[in-house]
Amino acid sequence: MSYCDFVAFYHLILHFQSPHVLDYYVMSSPELLHAAHATHETMRQIRRTLHRNPELSFQEYETSKFIQQRLAELGIPFRVLANTGVVAHIGEGDRCVALRADIDALPIQEESGVEYSSTKEGVMHACGHDAHTAMLLGAAQILKEREAVEGASSLGGVIKLIFQPGEEMSPGGASIMIREGVLENPRPEAIFGQHVNPDDPCGKASFVAGTMMAATDELYWTIRGKSGHAAQPHKATDPVLMAAHLITQLQTLISRRLNPFESGVMSICTIHGGHATNVIPDVVEMSGTLRSMNLAWREAALQTLQEHTKILGASPLYGGGEAELRIERGYPPLVNNPQTTAFARQVSEHLIGAENVEDFEPKMWGEDFAYYTHEIPGTFWMLGIRPPHLDFTPGLHNSKFILDENALPIGAALLVNAALQHLS
Numbered sequence: 287m288s289y290c291d292f293v294a295f296y297h298l299i300l301h302f303q304s305p306h307v308l309d310y311y312v313m314s315s316p317e318l319l320h321a322a323h324a325t326h327e328t329m330r331q332i333r334r335t336l337h338r339n340p341e342l343s344f345q346e347y348e349t350s351k352f353i354q355q356r357l358a359e360l361g362i363p364f365r366v367l368a369n370t371g372v373v374a375h376i377g378e379g380d381r382c383v384a385l386r387a388d389i390d391a392l393p394i395q396e397e398s399g400v401e402y403s404s405t406k407e408g409v410m411h412a413c414g415h416d417a418h419t420a421m422l423l424g425a426a427q428i429l430k431e432r433e434a435v436e437g438a439s440s441l442g443g444v445i446k447l448i449f450q451p452g453e454e455m456s457p458g459g460a461s462i463m464i465r466e467g468v469l470e471n472p473r474p475e476a477i478f479g480q481h482v483n484p485d486d487p488c489g490k491a492s493f494v495a496g497t498m499m500a501a502t503d504e505l506y507w508t509i510r511g512k513s514g515h516a517a518q519p520h521k522a523t524d525p526v527l528m529a530a531h532l533i534t535q536l537q538t539l540i541s542r543r544l545n546p547f548e549s550g551v552m553s554i555c556t557i558h559g560g561h562a563t564n565v566i567p568d569v570v571e572m573s574g575t576l577r578s579m580n581l582a583w584r585e586a587a588l589q590t591l592q593e594h595t596k597i598l599g600a601s602p603l604y605g606g607g608e609a610e611l612r613i614e615r616g617y618p619p620l621v622n623n624p625q626t627t628a629f630a631r632q633v634s635e636h637l638i639g640a641e642n643v644e645d646f647e648p649k650m651w652g653e654d655f656a657y658y659t660h661e662i663p664g665t666f667w668m669l670g671i672r673p674p675h676l677d678f679t680p681g682l683h684n685s686k687f688i689l690d691e692n693a694l695p696i697g698a699a700l701l702v703n704a705a706l707q708h709l710s
Contacts, residue, residue, distance in 0.1 A: 313432065315637050318703055321431065322695035325424040329694040332356070333420035334402040340391030340409045340416070343455035346370040349389050349419070353449050356423050360430045362447075368462040372449040376429045381443030383708045384474035384662075385701050386460075386655065387422035388415045388453035397685040412687045414482035414671065415453065417694060421480075422447055424698035429705070442709030444472055450654075456504070456616050458654030469661055476626045477664035478704040479655050480697060483646075484679045486670030488690040491634050491700060492646035493667045495627040500549070500577040501584050502616035502652030507532070507572040507595065509559075510608045516564040523605040525570040526559055532598055532609065533557075533572070539587055550587070551577040551650050577650040579619050588613055620656035623663035626708075630665045633707040634700055665704075669697050 313321070341349050350370040357364045357374050364374035370389075396403050396410040404410045411417075426447055433441060448468055452459030469477075486492060509529050514522025533554050544550045552574065559570030576591070578584040592611050599609025635643045646668050655666045671689035672679045680686040 313702070313706060315703075318428070318637065318699050319695075321428045322424065322699035322702070325427050325698060326692075326695045328427065329420040329424040329698060330691050332423055333416050333691065333694065336416035336419055337400075337411050338402050338405050340404050340406055340411045342393060342409060343390040343452040344370065344459070346389050346451045350449075350451070353389070353419065353423070357426065357447075360427055362426055362430055364447075367466045367468055368451055368459055370451040371459055371463050371468075373463070373468050374426065374447040374449075376426065376433060376445045376447065377441035377443055378438040379441075379443035379709075380472075381709055382446060382472040382474045383443065383705045384446040384448055384469070384477040384658075385422060385425060385705055386448040386450055386477060386479040386658065387418035388450050388459070389419050390415055390452055390454050390459070392454055392683060394683065394685050398688050399686075400688060410685065410687075412684060413454065413682050414687070414689060417482055417671070417689055417691075417697070418480070419449060421694055421697035422449065422701060424694065425701040425705075428698060428702050441706065445705045445709070446474055448477075453654050456502075456614060458617055458657060460654040460657040464657055464661060469658070474662055476623075476708055477658045477662055478626070478630060478701060478708075479658075479664070479666045480669050480700065481653070481666065482671040482682075482689055482693065482697075483668035484672050484681055484687070484689065486644070486668065487672045487674050488670055488693045489638065489696050490642050490644060490670035491638065491667055491696075492644040492670070493622075493627055493631045493634075493665070494646045494648055495622055495624045497579050497619050497621050498646065498648050498666060499620035499653045499656070500551075500579050500650045501581070501619045503576045503578075503584070503588065504614040504616060505552075505554075505574045505576060505591065506612040506614070508610045508612075509570045509572070509599065511566070511568060511570075511604070512606065513568045514566045516566055519566060522566040523607045524566050525607060526567065528598065528604050528607050528609060529557060529559065529570040529572055532595065535594065535598070536591065539590060543587070543590065544583065548583065549579045549648070549650065550583065551575075575616075577652070579648070581619065617652045617654045618656045618660055620653045620666060621659055622665045623659060626663045627665040629708065630667065630704050633703055634667075637699060637703045638696060667700075669693055669700070
């Protein structure tokens with residue numbers, strides 16, 4: 287059943303169903319889907335406004351002002367954290383649950399061809415964070431409207447809305463917001479978030495309990511030799527040869543030092559050195575990334591990379607070179623709490639139908655939502671956004687990335703549903 291068919295079906299149920307007693311704190315599925323559908327056009331306009339005006343990580347000043355203005359229009363109190371982040375509160379009570387959206391864009395020149403394309407040269411919402419923000423603002427509207435009718439206590443507690451900057455850039459906006467107290471006063475019992483997924487058709491939601499995404503560490507090598515004539519290599523120390531050997535040897539880390547039943551990837555993606563065909567250069571620089579699912583293996587692997595880099599650089603075979611590795615630690619693995627994930631999956635099946643809820647295959651991507659789930663129980667799920675008439679759409683971080691905006695109300699409804707059901 288497509289998303290549009292699903293919403294139409296529930297509208298019929300809502301129209302013809304007999305009155306029945308609902309849990310005081312929980313909106314029925316038809317009621318929630320109806321409310322989400324009513325916010326569709328608002329979310330679409332929000333998303334397109336943000337898409338036209340993308341801002342890079344930790345530079346989301348206008349985006350932050352836009353979010354603050356919308357929250358003020360809804361009468362929702364908020365405060366600013368991490369310079370451009372916003373945290374808002376709806377409801378009252380002793381219990382608390384949090385919902386999170388990221389707000390930053392990527393340094394990509396848009397080539398999607400949509401009429402609301404980015405107006406900023408070289409900057410694009412190519413990862414769907416504009417949609418994440420629109421869906422959380424849509425959820426805010428639904429929750430505020432319920433609060434206005436039923437009272438603040440009708441939500442069953444406090445719902446924190448976290449609009450987070452800098453997901454695409456280390457150290458990650460999540461780590462900064464946590465340091466500045468986003469998970470305090472009150473402290474959430476659980477946190478929920480979602481990410482658009484172009485691999486799935488519009489309206490599908492997919493979950494994984496346990497490790498969902500990898501730790502992401504950046505690696506930067508500097509290999510120093512001694513310049514010389516290419517025809518007299520014995521009088522030089524060749525950093526190009528050292529780099530070549532290092533590239534091939536380091537793959538042993540994955541093939542021989544990692545349990546074959548576990549996952550890890552190391553990719554060396556840049557190499558620079560030299561300027562002439564007959565000159566051995568002084569320096570070669572390389573960079574890459576290590577992706578790991580296991581924290582203990584991550585630490586051992588990084589230590590091994592450091593030690594092997596020094597040993598190779600000092601080898602007498604090369605004639606007195608030197609190699610250094612600088613590591614920039616990235617996000618930890620994203621680990622979904624089994625209990626909150628089982629809960630979120632179950633209530634999502636109730637909302638959108640079991641046939642629209644699937645398993646998600648873990649990826650070696652990185653996501654700073656991981657910082658939240660290392661502090662409190664939480665679940666991050668994927669939301670299908672591929673137009674149903676297409677078998678393929680460009681993936682995340684692609685200059686031609688597009689999404690089906692019919693996914694916006696279902697995403698907003700999933701967030702509201704998770705929060706209200708958890709507090710009930």
